[in-house]
Amino acid sequence: MKIFRFLKPEWRSMLLITLLLIVQAWCALALPGFTSTLVDVGVQQGGIASPAADSLSRKAVGDIMTLLDDAQRQRFEAAYQLENDVYALRQGLNAGEFSALEEDLALPMAILSMLSSDEAPPEAQAALAAMRLGRLDRAAVMERAREMMAAQGGLSSQVTRQMAIRFVRQDYVAQGIDLDALRARFLWRQGIQMLGITALLGLAAAGANFVSSRAAARIGRGLRGQVYTRVLSFSAAEIDKFSTASLITRSTNDITQIQQTSVMMLRMMLYAPILAIGGIWQVAGVRTGMGWIIFAAVGVMAALVVITASVVTPKFKLLQKLIDRMNQVTRENLTGVPVIRAFSRQEHEVARFGKASDDLFFAYRFINRAFSYVMPLMFLVMNGVSVMIVWFGAQGIDAGNMLVGDMIAFISYAMLIIMSFMMITMMSTVMLPRAEVAAQRVSEVLATGTSVKEPEKPSALPMPLKGEIGFHHVSFRYPGSDDEVLYNLNFTIRPGETAAVIGATGTGKSTLLRLIPRFFDPTEGKITLDGVDIRSITLDDLRGQIGYVPQQSALFSGTIQSNIAYGDMDMSQESVEEAARLAQAESFILEKAHGYEDDIAQGGSNVSGGQKQRLSIARALAMKPKVLLFDDSFSALDYRTDLAVRRGLKNSFPDTTVLIVAQRIATVMHADRILVIDEGRLVGEGTHEELMATSEPYQQIAYSQLSEEDLAQKGGGRHE
DSSP states (O other): OHHHHHHGGGHHHHHHHHHHHHHHHHHHHHHHHHHHHIIIIIIISTTOOOSSOSEEEHHHHHHHHHTOOHHHHHHHHHHEEEETTEEEEOSOOOHHHHHHHHHHHHHHHHHHHHHHSTTSOHHHHHHHHHHHHTSSOHHHHHHHHHHHHHHTTOOOHHHHHHHHHHHHHHHHHHHTOOHHHHHHHHHHHHHHHHHHHHHHHHHHHHHHHHHHHHHHHHHHHHHHHHHHHHHHHOOHHHHHHHOHHHHHHIIIIIHHHHHHHHHHIIIIIHHHHHHHHHHHHHHHHSOOSOHHHHHHHHHHHHHHHHHHHHHHHHHHHHHHHHHHHHHHHHHHHHHTHHHHHHTTOHHHHHHHHHHHHHHHHHHHHHHHHHHHHHHHHHHHHHHHHHHHHHHHHHHHHHTTSOOHHHHHHHHHHHHHHHHHHHHHHHIIIIIHHHHHHHHHHHHHHHHOOOSSOOOSSOOOOOSSOOOOEEEEEEEEOOTTOOSOSEEEEEEEEOTTOEEEEEESTTSSHHHHHHHTTTSSOOSEEEEEETTEEGGGSOHHHHHTTEEEEOSSOOOOSEEHHHHHTTTOTTOOHHHHHHHHHHTTOHHHHHTSTTGGGOEEOGGGTTSOHHHHHHHHHHHHHHTOOSEEEEESTTTTSOHHHHHHHHHHHHHHOTTSEEEEEOSOHHHHTTOSEEEEEETTEEEEEEOHHHHHHHOHHHHHHHHHHSOHHHHHSTTOGGGO
């Protein structure tokens, strides 16, 4: 799965989280055992945990020794020592020795408890008296006890242990030990241990949450940075392939989904298996005979996971596409509000938005309905397991095969196991499918290379750079299109020359200009800068020598100062002001309340179209490039401002090569050379006077805009 690839950089955090989750799971699995001990030992057994009592009276030891064989007597004598007329358990016994001692004492103590009980038949009490007087040996007493056990249907190991505990309790009373104090000490000791384990569980959970949240935040931050960097490297072809709305969704919604799922994966997907395996291990250790209930429940839940995932996963893929569509419609409507109002298309756009919203609604509804069936079924399984455990557990308790505390512990372990599988179900059916779709969409962006590539062996630009631009048999068509936009263009713009490109709308003028800074690469032929193929120059070196003013001005939120100095944030104030003067922007800037520090809203919405255009021109001039490209950048300017900007360029940038794309004859008449483009072909080249004499397409454009008198004046004198 793609999403796991994004977790690899956080392997150290995953290791630490795993260790913390193991501690948390160990604590969670230890608590039911303590609860069982509290009920069985603290409540039912009065704080007496084992037949191997801490102390035994002489009388009790005398009776017990009668029922032990030689090997058992030796183990008893090794485990106990006589102190102050009481046999005290020695300290330092290992687990094996203690377990053997318990096994040795359980049956004799149970027999003595049964024979001495007030409910025992007279012959049992007589047998006990005879044993104490030495009239009955061990074999005879054991035989009499077995007869009594058989008459009662036999004694299970649990009942045997409980009767042995009762014998110890009676002996403690005979020794004068306060049973209430004994019980209280045991309960306090167990309670304090449980509090300590609970505190450790809380610390481990908090630590795991903290580390996983930081790791997921780093994953989200890293992905956003990678996607943003990759998108900035895309050419227009890649932007068009994904669409702006989809790229925004992938950079925000999809990465947020991955980040949120990463937190849950680092917590639940690691914790749930650890808890489930530990719970199954603990259940196997609790001998209740009810393990089949857990395995049946796990099987049902696994089937639910598989069925739900197969139904819902395709819908998650559709869901992300519908979100893209929703964002696209919303973006178009918000940016096109003036046009929508101008043509009274509000109802149409509301209906279009409603269609996109309804499609998204139906997809969400289907997914939510699927999960609305799954979760009740999960809880039904969980509650059904509880009922079955209580039902069969009660029968086991009644038969003497199980203690109440064991049943409580078994229920707790069962709930932990089922909750673990519910976590896995939630992750595998709800979060992982959607996150995987998001991860695939983000990976698609990261795996997409730009069609405008950096050269493997870059060529250095000749210094000092002159700024000569050459088109050599250049043809171009857009990706996915079979039609050529530009055909076999051949021309050279000499250093310091001002050239203009003119032609009818849709003839490829802007496309020609955008080939120079390599927003696209030619389909055929090559473009050179001072004789060097621009594809062999690094993009930074190439674009660092070019000042570009787009047809649609783009300003960024900030200040006038930051927008003009956008290419170099360390630019001096003098350079900023000089660029503003040349672009004829100084007058309106100084009229602002804060001058160059006045705010610019997002997209430059708080300045007029002409002001935006002049700030865009100032931004390009501020970098003092060797090549200036104007993509119909003077169309938003009046003739007087247009003329002032062109004169400023001629005077302040005499050695800079200027290429202007324009629709107005008055803008291009002054150029040293004019290129006439018609349907992607170069159909005319020369000065204004030469083209007026030789180029019919140029004449048609010229006469459609100006009178013969105006055209007769060199450079459009009347407008100058």
